[in-house]
Amino acid sequence: MKFNEFLNHLSNYEPGKDIEVIAKEYGVKEVIKLASNENPFGTPPKAIECLRQNANKAHLYPDDSMIELKSTLAQKYKVQNENIIIGAGSDQVIEFAIHAKLNSKNAFLQAGVTFAMYEIYAKQCGAKCYKTQSITHDLNEFKKLYEAHKDEIKLIFLCLPNNPLGECLDASEVTKFIKGVDEDCLVVIDAAYNEFASFKDSKKHLEPCELIKEFDNVLYLGTFSKLYGLGGLRIGYGIANANIISAFYKLRAPFNVSNLALKAAVAAINDDEFAKKTLENNFSQMELYKEFAKKHNIKIIDSYTNFITYFFNEKNSTDLSEKLLKKGIIIRNLKSYGLNAIRITIGTSYENEKFFTEFDKILR
Amino acid sequence: MKFNEFLNHLSNYEPGKDIEVIAKEYGVKEVIKLASNENPFGTPPKAIECLRQNANKAHLYPDDSMIELKSTLAQKYKVQNENIIIGAGSDQVIEFAIHAKLNSKNAFLQAGVTFAMYEIYAKQCGAKCYKTQSITHDLNEFKKLYEAHKDEIKLIFLCLPNNPLGECLDASEVTKFIKGVDEDCLVVIDAAYNEFASFKDSKKHLEPCELIKEFDNVLYLGTFSKLYGLGGLRIGYGIANANIISAFYKLRAPFNVSNLALKAAVAAINDDEFAKKTLENNFSQMELYKEFAKKHNIKIIDSYTNFITYFFNEKNSTDLSEKLLKKGIIIRNLKSYGLNAIRITIGTSYENEKFFTEFDKILR
Numbered sequence: 169m170k171f172n173e174f175l176n177h178l179s180n181y182e183p184g185k186d187i188e189v190i191a192k193e194y195g196v197k198e199v200i201k202l203a204s205n206e207n208p209f210g211t212p213p214k215a216i217e218c219l220r221q222n223a224n225k226a227h228l229y230p231d232d233s234m235i236e237l238k239s240t241l242a243q244k245y246k247v248q249n250e251n252i253i254i255g256a257g258s259d260q261v262i263e264f265a266i267h268a269k270l271n272s273k274n275a276f277l278q279a280g281v282t283f284a285m286y287e288i289y290a291k292q293c294g295a296k297c298y299k300t301q302s303i304t305h306d307l308n309e310f311k312k313l314y315e316a317h318k319d320e321i322k323l324i325f326l327c328l329p330n331n332p333l334g335e336c337l338d339a340s341e342v343t344k345f346i347k348g349v350d351e352d353c354l355v356v357i358d359a360a361y362n363e364f365a366s367f368k369d370s371k372k373h374l375e376p377c378e379l380i381k382e383f384d385n386v387l388y389l390g391t392f393s394k395l396y397g398l399g400g401l402r403i404g405y406g407i408a409n410a411n412i413i414s415a416f417y418k419l420r421a422p423f424n425v426s427n428l429a430l431k432a433a434v435a436a437i438n439d440d441e442f443a444k445k446t447l448e449n450n451f452s453q454m455e456l457y458k459e460f461a462k463k464h465n466i467k468i469i470d471s472y473t474n475f476i477t478y479f480f481n482e483k484n485s486t487d488l489s490e491k492l493l494k495k496g497i498i499i500r501n502l503k504s505y506g507l508n509a510i511r512i513t514i515g516t517s518y519e520n521e522k523f524f525t526e527f528d529k530i531l532r
Numbered sequence: 533m534k535f536n537e538f539l540n541h542l543s544n545y546e547p548g549k550d551i552e553v554i555a556k557e558y559g560v561k562e563v564i565k566l567a568s569n570e571n572p573f574g575t576p577p578k579a580i581e582c583l584r585q586n587a588n589k590a591h592l593y594p595d596d597s598m599i600e601l602k603s604t605l606a607q608k609y610k611v612q613n614e615n616i617i618i619g620a621g622s623d624q625v626i627e628f629a630i631h632a633k634l635n636s637k638n639a640f641l642q643a644g645v646t647f648a649m650y651e652i653y654a655k656q657c658g659a660k661c662y663k664t665q666s667i668t669h670d671l672n673e674f675k676k677l678y679e680a681h682k683d684e685i686k687l688i689f690l691c692l693p694n695n696p697l698g699e700c701l702d703a704s705e706v707t708k709f710i711k712g713v714d715e716d717c718l719v720v721i722d723a724a725y726n727e728f729a730s731f732k733d734s735k736k737h738l739e740p741c742e743l744i745k746e747f748d749n750v751l752y753l754g755t756f757s758k759l760y761g762l763g764g765l766r767i768g769y770g771i772a773n774a775n776i777i778s779a780f781y782k783l784r785a786p787f788n789v790s791n792l793a794l795k796a797a798v799a800a801i802n803d804d805e806f807a808k809k810t811l812e813n814n815f816s817q818m819e820l821y822k823e824f825a826k827k828h829n830i831k832i833i834d835s836y837t838n839f840i841t842y843f844f845n846e847k848n849s850t851d852l853s854e855k856l857l858k859k860g861i862i863i864r865n866l867k868s869y870g871l872n873a874i875r876i877t878i879g880t881s882y883e884n885e886k887f888f889t890e891f892d893k894i895l896r
Contacts, residue, residue: 178782229763398591
């Protein structure tokens with residue numbers, strides 16, 4: 169059977185290995201997963217309670233108006249419901265943006281190394297990808313590339329802070345940059361980890377209501393997968409002016425998010441104690457990762473996220489990842505990003521200690 | 533801001549109203565929803581237990597290999613894992629099929645009145661829609677239309693049994709029809725309600741392993757939203773030969789289904805008692821709907837599903853729906869399908885009695 173031609177240019181995405189699957193394969197008793205930037209404290213207690221209470225409603229189709237969650241987000245961010253779209257993860261909102269703006273005759277711009285899904289989704293539309301030479305976000309280079317290919321570039325991704333490298337631009341630099349971007353070019357600000365950056369340094373804080381008031385071409389993306397501990401439920405959101413949201417709605421399948429995810433997300437937003445604990449643990453434990461790096465002469469970039477990236481010179485990241493795996497520790501090897509580096513999620517102090525102990529042995 | 537041209541041809545889907553939202557709006561205390569063909573007995577007890585037990589794992593990304601559910605389905609249907617793709621509802625697999633096969637230069641074929649989402653999703657690709665004049669599935673007409681537009685038609689939808697009308701073709705007629713279809717044309721058998729049809733009449737039973745053994749161009753769709761009582765979790769599946777599944781995988785976003793849905797689906801498949809109770813209740817209660825129809829001279833089509841469709845002559849279906857709504861009873865008005873008819877989900881005996889009592893008063 170023949171399929172649409174564009175499928176020939178797409179490759180099959182190889183799913184990562186599940187924690188339980190790995191445990192079985194390697195015969196390790198305890199598996200510590202510091203690979204997917206999940207919340208080390210698990211699911212927020214208020215969300216657990218909500219899920220248990222609503223488990224008997226799994227047969228009911230979701231409220232497709234998503235009014236409860238939209239209103240909660242609208243209040244939190246001081247925007248209107250019409251400025252919000254909910255996706256099955258912020259990933260799905262990235263897909264909407266790409267399908268709404270990109271095609272085989274135009275292009276998008278991103279940092280040298282950033283969230284891999286931008287390129288993967290964009291390939292489905294056949295759009296050209298411009299990347300900065302700098303692996304981290306360098307706005308001067310963004311500007312140069314944009315100016316040189318202004319007619320082509322219809323979408324710009326800014327990942328703030330950046331996954332998988334951890335650096336973050338200041339909000340003031342970002343707004344200055346967007347002022348130089350044509351109104352017809354959509355600037356997607358992927359703020360999946362922005363709560364972490366804001367906590368560490370208020371200069372990194374991005375306020376969606378201010379952004380969409382100033383710019384008609386900005387899309388702010390948030391997620392419940394990181395700080396809010398709901399990665400398994402697939403729920404995130406986009407905030408933008410109503411015209412953009414309305415266009416995205418045309419691409420959204422009805423019932424794109426589960427009813428339990430919609431309910432748990434509201435509970436998670438209201439679990440302030442959990443969020444506070446997560447943020448405090450993250451940056452106090454991050455210090456230990458910095459110390460460890462210093463001790464072992466490992467290069468790092470200052471991280472504004474819930475992970476840290478270790479760069480290696482002689483040692484090979486694939487080899488190191490494999491050795492950690494055998495000890496039951498899963499981290500993210502960044503070889504597929506063209507880097508000899510690993511990305512480690514900041515875990516609980518127990519998990520981090522285990523990592524330090526085992527990695528110390530491996531590095532000797 | 534300008535968007536891709538094809539968006540201009542798409543309209544915004546108007547989400548249906550949620551049961552809780554309606555209750556508030558109309559100020560009714562008890563709302564009975566017989567509108568979305570949800571399971572009247574709720575979520576399967578084994579799935580509820582599973583959801584409660586796994587509520588504290590909502591922070592973990594799903595196992596994207598989906599090995600546990602795939603293996604369970606593979607065993608149930610006697611197929612291989614490579615023959616299966618899991619979607620966020622079988623809806624999402626319909627989207628994969630459409631995006632893989634259709635484009636603005638080809639066409640698809642469907643019954644005169646059938647599941648509305650086929651046309652809605654296909655519009656995104658700009659494909660032409662051929663429909664039979666018959667509102668129900670008439671394979672002679674399907675054959676004539678297919679032969680007349682063979683070069684254009686690259687996808688055929690058969691909804692067995694048909695939503696929203698309830699009729700079902702015999703399996704033997706279906707296989708005979710597919711033999712006359714070109715190998716490059718994908719035949720999508722939407723079997724969302726097929727467990728109901730099989731229970732009522734074994735001649736309607738479709739066996740995916742036999743279908744995919746005989747035909748390289750058949751996609752069988754199943755869902756957990758109906759018999760298995762998990763409509764809120766958005767989970768369904770497609771079964772086809774490995775080439776088709778592999779093509780669809782290129783269109784699938786990673787983590788397209790939540791981890792709780794994956795787990796609950798396995799629990800639901802194993803809840804035989806719940807499925808048995810659902811099927812028995814459905815067809816015994818269906819008799820009461822037939823009696824009611826006969827008494828009030830309402831035209832029906834014999835239904836092989838968990839709903840029944842009432843056709844009216846003088847009375848107006850929109851008017852009737854509105855009157856029922858005021859009594860707290862939600863059914864599906866089929867006016868948007870061009871029919872002066874309503875579709876009623878077979879509920880519990882309590883819900884059905886309430887419907888009969890109120891509708892009897894309205895019809896007088």
